[in-house]
Amino acid sequence: MVSEATTVQSQMSRNVALYPWFKFFQNLLFWQAIWFLFFQDKLSAAEAVLLYAIYDLATTVFEVPSGYLSDRIGRRLTLLLSAVSAVGAAFLLLFGTSFEAFVLAQILWGTSAAFVSGTDSAILFESLKSIDRAEEVEEQELRAWRFTFFGLALSAVTGGTMSLVAYELAFAATAIAMVAWAICAYLMTEPPRVSGAHTSESIRFFHLKEAFTHPVLIWLFVLSTLMYGFSHIPFVFGQPFILEALDRVGWSGEAPVVSGFVSMTMMLVSVAASWIVPSLRKRIGLAAILLLAMSVQVALVGALALTNSVFAVTLLFLRMVPSSIHGPLLISRIQPILNSDSRATFLSIKSLVGRLLFAVSLWLAASATTDVGLMTYPEIQFVLGCYFLVGALAFVGLLLASRKIEIETAQS
Secondary structure, three states: OOOHHHHHHHHHHHHHHHHHHHHHHHOOOOOOOOHHHHHHHHOOHHHHHHHHHHHHHHHHHHHHHHHHHHHHHOHHHHHHHHHHHHHHHHHHHHHOOOHHHHHHHHHHHHHHHHHHOOHHHHHHHHHHHHOOOHHHHHHHHHHHHHHHHHHHHHHHHHHHHHOOOOHHHHHHHHHHHHHHHHHHHHHOOOOOOOOOOOOOHHHHHHHHHHHOOOHHHHHHHHHHHHHHHHHHHHHHHHHHHHHHHHHOOOOHHHHHHHHHHHHHHHHHHHHHHHOOHHHHHHHHOHHHHHHHHHHHHHHHHHHHHHOOOHHHHHHHHHOOHHHHHHHHHHHHHHHHHOOOOOHHHHHHHHHHHHHHHHHHHHHHHHOOOOOOOOOOHHHHHHHHHHHHHHHHHHHHHHHHHHOOOOOOOOOO
């Protein structure tokens, strides 16, 4: 008869094996290369920016409650709720025709992002820990990020090509992928936890408060919050930037395909970069490699603010390289410090602050763009220039702070 320990070992090993595929299907977003062009075509440039801001604001509403729910009732159910919300959003984008329908779809996307945020990494770490493989967390996170970028790359170029026939094809393919994502979540098993569901609220709050007084966690929290915004700036403004650059040489009609190719290439470049991350981390240290990743983000925004030549479009190939460095390294550094009864809550708060600050910046950016027709390069240039100045100042602050904190070694 199979023992309970053997059963748990098998279930947790299956969680670890499923996790990269869970991330792969989650990121099969065939609409990613044409979403701004689609909204701008149906509505206006200002409304397209506002729709993304609504997505981020919707996420803030559910971010912390979803983390608390994950810590309280479990990882698997929270991930299932995330996937089901994504399915609903995908079908709304496919069949919606009004601004109100798109707003509801963005709210559901925001809900999905909130529910998966932190919980996905938590289920991986806790599954590994329960079978005495916690030391693999950095390796497994890097592997999952490669699956993530492969999914994004594949769907970007395919979705861009589909849009030449009809934008709706990209949204239909995304809906199918979201169903596959939900199936992966369903096949996972809740990992055993030493604490969590039965922890008193006072102890849970104490552990959470303790996390926000930890010097390493504070530094990583600030860095992650800023890097979230700077990783998404080229995502939001990249498509109108590409359209403007191509229009200068009479290729504006090719914008969807070029946007898809750029997205695919940036993901593949990121996958290639992820293979050198472990050796580079050992050579220069955790703080240095994370700051290097942020410097690439800020420099990219600055470069796009300087010129809208076709050559500048190739700079977007570097957009996801910082994420391939920052994502897995930061998560694997944070996880062992946190308690299981507040792990997802902390990660959700981190995501909430990043999304909220970025959403506020988008509301400000929307006021500097046209409410009729296409976004022009002078408008893009002004917005990106403001982002660059903020990023440069923040980078200097983090660099100075890193000299006073031992980021590499956990502090008591």
